[in-house]
Amino acid sequence: MSSTNSEKSAQQGSPAQTPAVKQDNGVREEVQTISGSDADEAELARMGYKQEFVREFTNLSTISFAFSIMGVASSVATTFNTPFLLGGPASVVWCWFLGTFMCFCLGTSIAEIVSAYPTNGGLYSASAYLVPRKYRSIVGWVVGWLNLLGQVAGVASTEFGLAQMIATAANLGHPTWIASAGETYGIFIALLVIHGTLNSVGTKWLAKITQSFVFINLGTVLAIIIALLVTCKEKHSASYVFTSTINGSGWSSEGLVFLLGLLSVQWTMTDYDATAHISEEVKKASIAAPVAIFVAVIGTGCVGWVYNIVYVLCSGDIAQYDGAIYAPAAIIYNNVGAKGFYVLWTGVCLTAFLVVQTALQANARTFHAFSRDHGLPDRGLFAKLAPNKIPIYGVWLVVFISALMGLLNFASYTAVAAIFSLCAIALDTSYVVPIACKLIYRDHPEVMFKAGPFTLGRGILGWAVNLIAIFWTTFVVIVLALPTIRPVDPLNMNYASVVAGGVLLLSLAWYFAGGRKHYHGPRNLVQEEQDARLNAGGAELDATGKAH
Known part of the structure; x- marks a missing residue:
């Protein structure tokens, strides 16, 4: 040549x-x-690409990582209020059920792509490989920035949720004390620094500690389910749990109000590709990474459905949770008492802590991959590895950007809540593009998609799963972009779509203004x-x- x-x-x-x-x-x-x-x-x-990282993640570590990135124990607790207080019990139960099936299709489609392209760039890199050469740079650029935005929003929103969980626990023990915006932000920053420090250690230690994450996550869920079922004396009827609805949003459409509850399942069961972003540290990545995604989606969906049902079953009068930051915390406290609550809530907080730990690790690797391909104006700074083979600059970049996002707390709670929607919107959009490109260009002579060991095949099953993933994700992104409260005002506006659209437009402007001179797709x-x-x-x- x-x-x-x-x-x-x-x-x-x-x-x-x-x-x-x-x-x-x-x-x-x-x-x-x-x-x-x-x-x-x-x-x-x-x-x-050449091997730069150390492959220390075994099958157990990888599966545990995939489960932990979703963190069902804490993620449900963090987002439970949206379906419960806006749509009611039925919205909690059936939105999760519906979302689980659809997310299974999306997760399986993603797993197939990850198996074919096991690189830290994940779906960002795959999207560029799945289109003809003339489209590689623009497609890779857009998907890369959307994916980075969604991942950083995921780190920031989960960390902020954890800060609020800690503040909520303190408030239940001392009702006269309510954390101010500054105090909550202080907890948030302290947690970010701790996570940044932990993510600065070598891959060997990250792999070892990650092995326990799945047991802490699922163990906490099981403990809460058993504790609530044993201690709750007045459980709701099945009719209440599965059919009762309310309209706490102000929207005139009951169907739309019901679907607003999808935020919980979509925010919990997202960031599927996080496992792909550590694939250069995973042994037998083309098999281990997609299998971990597949197993984690099924497990999280099934366990999460039971978890949600039990919360509703033992919730008591729904009116008492109006204004509560986290209804699950009050549900546990009211049923098991103060001592039991602090034991169980510690497990929930620890799970959230582990979610951020894994999300930050994946996010730093994505910045490394994008910088490696000249997608950042950093002269390759964030592609550099420390002597322990960790993208140390990428780790602290994520911490810094997340800290900036947390400043929205001083504007309003609604502004902070938009980060949760932003995470799902940006990530889900970045997932749709490579899946659609695979279907459109898989037989193009410049693409010739070659499936990995984990594949849906070329038959009707593969087409059905991929098409469901595309149409469902497009639909749910529209739902998540809508304001949750009517009438809409500056305080309750859902700014997620504005931020996502703004970042997309700015990235495109940057690309045409000069980014394309340096970025030509995966190198x-x-x-x-x-x-x-x-x-x-x-x-x-x-x-x-x-x-x-």
Whole structure:
């Protein structure tokens, strides 16, 4: 290959074409003949990258990571008020049931793409690979910024939710004390610093501590379910739990009010691709990462449905929760008493803490990947790894941006709540693009999508699951962008759509103003280094980017 053609290939983001690895259609068969870390490195080299991170995440660590990023124990507690106080018990139960089925389709579609492209860029990188060359840069740029926005919003919203959980626990024990905006923000900042510090340790330690996350998460859910069922003396009837509705929003459409409850399940069951963003630290990533996503979506959906039902069953008079920051906290407190509450709520807070821990880890890797491809105006700063193989600059960048988002607390609670919707809107939108591109361009001669070990196949099942994921996500993004309270005023406006649209427009303006001069889609670093060696008269590289 000539130097000119090689540079063009690198700029367009083509998978690596080295003497030991055939492109796309022939790669999978050859990689399967290699075992262990060499196979992972060869798979990564196919996409044009060298192994930089240390692969310490085993199957258990990866599954635990995928479960923890959703954090059902804390995520439901954080968002329960929206369906419960706006739509009523039926909205809680049936929105979760409906959302679980649809999120299963979305998660499965994402898992298939992650299996085919196991790189830290995740769906950002995959979206660029799944379109013809002339579209790679613009598609990768838009999806990259949407995904980054959604991930940072996820870190900020979960961390802020945890700060409020801690403040709520203190308030229940000391009713005369109510945390001010400044005090809540102080807790929020302290937690961010702790998470930034923990995410600065090596991958080996991150993998070890992550193994326990799934047990803490599901154990907390099980403990709360058992405690409420045993201690609650006046449980609601099945009719109340499954059919009772209210209209706490002011919207005239009862159906719309009911669907506003989707925020809880969509916010909980999102960030599926977080596991993809650590795939360069996962052993056998093309299998382990998608399987972890698949298992976590099913597990979170089923466990979360029972968890929601029990909260409603033991809730008592719904009127008493009007104005409560977290109805689940009051439900637990009213039924199990103060001592039991603090034990169980500690588990909920710890789960939220672990959600942020995993979300921050994934987010930092995404900034690393985007910077590596020249998608950031940072001269490669956030693509640099510390001696312990951690993208340390990316970690603290996420902490800094999240801290800025938390300042919305001084504006109004509604402004902060918009971050929750923003997380789901931005991430879900970034998911739809690569799924749609895969269906449209999978047989294009410049794409030729090659499925990984985890695949839906090309039959009717694969088409059905992918189409459901696309149409459902498009629909739910519209619902989540709507104001939850009518009449709408500056204090209760849902600003999520405004922020997401603003970031999208600014990123596009930046792209056409100068970003496209530096960003050409995922880079082919293996080929670039190969060309540099050949031009200098050095040795060629093998499939893993090693000289020979």
